[in-house]
Amino acid sequence: MSLFEVRHQPRAHRLVQRAMEGRRFPHAYLFAGPEGVGRELFAQRLARLLLCDEPASRESVETEGLADWSGAVADACGKCQSCRLCMSGSHPDLHVISRDLIKQHPDPTVRGRMGLDLSIDVIRTFVIDEVGHKPVMGRAKFFIVREADLMSRSAQNALLKTLEEPPATTFLILITRSVDTLLPTTRSRCQVVPFGMLPTAFVADEIVRRLPEMSGEAAEWYAEIADGSLGTALHLIEFDLQSHRDGVSGLLSGLTRTAPTALAKKLIDTAKKIGEEFRKRDKDLSDTEAQRRGLRLMFVLLASLFRGALRKATESGGRFEAVTGAIAAVRTAESQLKLNTNVTLTVESLLIQLGRLARR
Numbered sequence: 457m458s459l460f461e462v463r464h465q466p467r468a469h470r471l472v473q474r475a476m477e478g479r480r481f482p483h484a485y486l487f488a489g490p491e492g493v494g495r496e497l498f499a500q501r502l503a504r505l506l507l508c509d510e511p512a513s514r515e516s517v518e519t520e521g522l523a524d525w526s527g528a529v530a531d532a533c534g535k536c537q538s539c540r541l542c543m544s545g546s547h548p549d550l551h552v553i554s555r556d557l558i559k560q561h562p563d564p565t566v567r568g569r570m571g572l573d574l575s576i577d578v579i580r581t582f583v584i585d586e587v588g589h590k591p592v593m594g595r596a597k598f599f600i601v602r603e604a605d606l607m608s609r610s611a612q613n614a615l616l617k618t619l620e621e622p623p624a625t626t627f628l629i630l631i632t633r634s635v636d637t638l639l640p641t642t643r644s645r646c647q648v649v650p651f652g653m654l655p656t657a658f659v660a661d662e663i664v665r666r667l668p669e670m671s672g673e674a675a676e677w678y679a680e681i682a683d684g685s686l687g688t689a690l691h692l693i694e695f696d697l698q699s700h701r702d703g704v705s706g707l708l709s710g711l712t713r714t715a716p717t718a719l720a721k722k723l724i725d726t727a728k729k730i731g732e733e734f735r736k737r738d739k740d741l742s743d744t745e746a747q748r749r750g751l752r753l754m755f756v757l758l759a760s761l762f763r764g765a766l767r768k769a770t771e772s773g774g775r776f777e778a779v780t781g782a783i784a785a786v787r788t789a790e791s792q793l794k795l796n797t798n799v800t801l802t803v804e805s806l807l808i809q810l811g812r813l814a815r816r
């Protein structure tokens with residue numbers, strides 16, 4: 457349960473240890489980086505360290521970025537009451553803020569809303585009002601804001617004063633994919649901590665460590681397509697993406713012979729099946745959104761198949777222009793999906809394009 461379980465994030469570790477050494481902690485952090493690389497885990501462990509009654513000091517630690525660290529390193533003790541409460545997820549001074557808190561809002565009209573963004577109602581009630589109260593256990597109050605990039609403009613503006621002059625005992629960590637998605641005024645009031653992609657080999661090892669029944673080959677496949685994100689890899693495993701690999705690959709081999717509309721239908725049918733799995737986990741999901749999520753996974757699969765083809769073409773001196781064209785086409789279709797365009801049309805036009813490239 458150590459801070460150092462978060463691996464391959466050297467900059468985050470150095471910044472925190474430097475702050476511990478100087479006993480000067482910024483009150484607002486912005487953890488910026490891709491999903492599934494340890495941002496939230498690091499935030500949780502950092503909160504535990506700052507809330508711990510007796511932080512432990514270790515001579516050295518084997519982790520990236522601290523190999524040449526000369527002083528002692530700090531970590532939570534893991535034994536005090538505060539640490540135990542953090543571990544059980546019930547520390548009264550550790551607040552995890554996410555957009556679905558809207559369903560717990562005291563106002564029934566607000567509760568009825570969808571919560572697609574991180575609204576001002578959630579920020580006001582669960583952060584700003586909370587900041588005004590003293591810590592329950594005396595030491596500090598900690599707020600971890602998930603998906604901070606989804607904070608509406610008004611939510612960010614409402615939060616400014618808290619970010620600017622937080623009470624001495626209040627700490628905030630905003631978790632975001634990229635710093636650019638936040639207003640400059642929000643950004644400038646936080647210390648930015650960049651998080652990077654994880655090495656593929658590490659992701660594969662982690663998968664096997666967590667899921668010992670999985671074969672090394674499958675773990676490597678997932679690590680490869682997850683592109684340096686352990687979270688993404690585990691997500692794809694949950695939806696058993698590999699089981700669709702051969703089907704989709706077979707579909708692509710029919711590109712020159714079969715009508716694109718027929719292929720599109722097959723692809724959408726598979727996406728629907730995966731979409732049903734999404735629905736089992738989130739009953740509030742609409743049909744369209746479930747299908748969209750399924751399709752997003754199909755695109756991940758397509759992109760990975762084309763990347764594999766690109767590798768082969770480059771090695772054998774084959775026609776890699778067609779393959780790079782295909783990768784670009786998948787990327788375009790992916791971004792169209794985000795723009796709420798008609799799903800069937802998007803997939804059909806993708807397959808028409810892929811068919812043309814295959815015939816070249």
Ligand SMILES: [Zn+2]
Pocket residue numbers: 508509510511532533534535536537538539
């Ligand atoms: Zn402790």
